Amino acid sequence: MKETVRVILADDHSSVRHGLRSLLSAAPHVRVVGEAADTQALAELLDHYHCDVIISDVAMPGIGGESNAVSLLRRVLRESPHPQVVVLTMIHHTHTLLGLLHIGVGAIVDKRDAPDSLLGAIEAVVAGTLWLSGHARRALEAADPSSQPRLGVLSPREWEIFQMYAHGMTIDRIARTLDRSSKTISTQKRSAMRKLGLTSEVELADYARQTGLI
Template sequence: MPANVRVLVVDDHTLVRRGTREILERRAEIQVVGEGADGEEGVSLTGQLRPDVVLMDLGMPGMGGVEATREIKQRWPQVNVLVLTVHDDDQYLFEAIRAGASGYLLKDVHDHELIDAVLSVAEGGAVLQPAVTRKLVAGLRLRGGVLDEAPPPSPLTQRELQVLRLVARGLSNREVSDQLGLSVRTVETHLSHVYRKLGVSSRTEAAVLALRESWLDEIS
């Protein structure tokens, strides 16, 4: 994780941006480097400021959060996007994950959970609230498929499954490597194989598929 986590807050409500800044900056290692009022401004500021994490609302006038997330991930894939929104319906959830969001939080999240999520995402982790995860899994089961029209999942090796279980719990590559006694590069290689076999392109998509297929004993 960067020594100083630089965060850009994108939300169309001034009071929400101000309150979010105050919460995040309670932690000395978090610095809010900018605020955007819509998706277009969020994309522009990301290019100017190159934050570690963009905290993104979804329902904004003009360019919405999903489109902004997609553009940010296409142009600056190293920037992590964490969605913070009031929207918990299936379509927003699926579209945000497809766009490349590393996590999805609802605005009723506790202050300490928001701070922990930002720090986790900055380190490469994936963050899903339990309520959001349950909704995603239920939606996947109803749809009878994965997030995209990908081929059926290929069998994973035991080691790939171990890595995926830890990733689905929100651990970063470094934390996974520490728990399994592997190098970070080896963890990255296993994840690359997992993505290819499952037909997904992000940690969050892989985590959701793991939950759908009942590969996790519990969600922590």
């Protein structure tokens, strides 16, 4: 990279941001122009600072009741022109990774691969090339070739119900808590699972663990 690449970092863990900043400081052509601890702060940074690349986790506090950054990243990637997006994550759920690629994410870097892969991912997306770190690539290679991206944006209520269910609340208890019918809660829970590409309770529990919900 010959020209300076301006980067915004977004992760809700300060230790992760510090580590990323230290890693990127070794690259003379990369300059961190902003840091965000949640999706709201990331949106505000994007309103005030021009950047070439966003490096963002997706499992962090969001806007309007959401608890992930996917809907914001989707909006950013629909704009023209737009910064390139590198997702830095511990998620290895196949449908979620496929969905991120489907909305236009240019690189997925598993946090375990970051020390060896992040600079390569930045160079790749700036050059317009897709990049997958080792763990992310192996997760996708293990997928059924016929799998289709199914990532959807959950409504605030769907996400609320999904979180409550992931924390062990029954459908009936959620219904009583939210003053809704059990049928309505069950429908919204199924909708949330479908949007996340989850087809079983086992996958739901695995997804909840990967995203830090439990």
